[in-house]
Amino acid sequence: MELRITAKNLTVSDRFRDYVSEKSGKVEQFAHRPQELNIKVTRHDHSKNAGQEDQVELTVYEPGHVVRAEAKSNDKFSAFDIAFGKLLERLRRYADKQKVHRGGRHKNLGASELSASDFASLDITPIDHDKLTGEIPIISEEESNPVVIRAKEFEKVPMTQQEAVDHMELVGHDFYLFHNSETNQESVVYRRKGYSYGVISLTS
Numbered sequence: 001m002e003l004r005i006t007a008k009n010l011t012v013s014d015r016f017r018d019y020v021s022e023k024s025g026k027v028e029q030f031a032h033r034p035q036e037l038n039i040k041v042t043r044h045d046h047s048k049n050a051g052q053e054d055q056v057e058l059t060v061y062e063p064g065h066v067v068r069a070e071a072k073s074n075d076k077f078s079a080f081d082i083a084f085g086k087l088l089e090r091l092r093r094y095a096d097k098q099k100v101h102r103g104g105r106h107k108n109l110g111a112s113e114l115s116a117s118d119f120a121s122l123d124i125t126p127i128d129h130d131k132l133t134g135e136i137p138i139i140s141e142e143e144s145n146p147v148v149i150r151a152k153e154f155e156k157v158p159m160t161q162q163e164a165v166d167h168m169e170l171v172g173h174d175f176y177l178f179h180n181s182e183t184n185q186e187s188v189v190y191r192r193k194g195y196s197y198g199v200i201s202l203t204s
Helices: 014-024 076-103 111-116 161-171
Strands: 002-008 036-047 051-062 065-073 134-138 147-151 175-180 185-192 196-201
Touching: 002 014, 014 036, 014 076, 036 076, 051 076, 065 076, 065 161, 076 161, 161 175, 161 185
Parallel strands: 002 036
Antiparallel strands: 036 051, 051 065, 134 147, 175 185, 185 196
């Protein structure tokens, strides 16, 4: 697994690189053939009174999946530990779920069954970034602060609704845009209250 560390508004020390390198070995215990672990460290200087805050974003790339986690703290070491804990939990939960599916102890429900029950049968606990392709600033007449719209593009990969839910949980989002392989429609799966899920699809 390749390890990549990038930093913004600060310099990454050899001590931090060694710390990350030592910890990152745990990723391979849960991930399925991980290809790269990307660590992005950003320092935010909010104000003289509030002080600085470090943000760590972790991204694991493996065949067919991207797993993400992030955290903020008063220093990069503690921010990394918090984010890394989230990352390992997502990897562990997904690995356990795959084992259950392969072992035959779980019935793989179809899209109609899942949507009929509002996805209540999926035992997924909600937990708490994607490569940006551009940012378009829009200045409102009423506000002096610009509104930033982030444009993102992804490769269209056909998948079922249940697979879309899995991908959404891996990246820690509340919604996930996907191409439904069962209906051949562009759809969005989203998180609802009470640990259930919904699907919105476009029709012509």
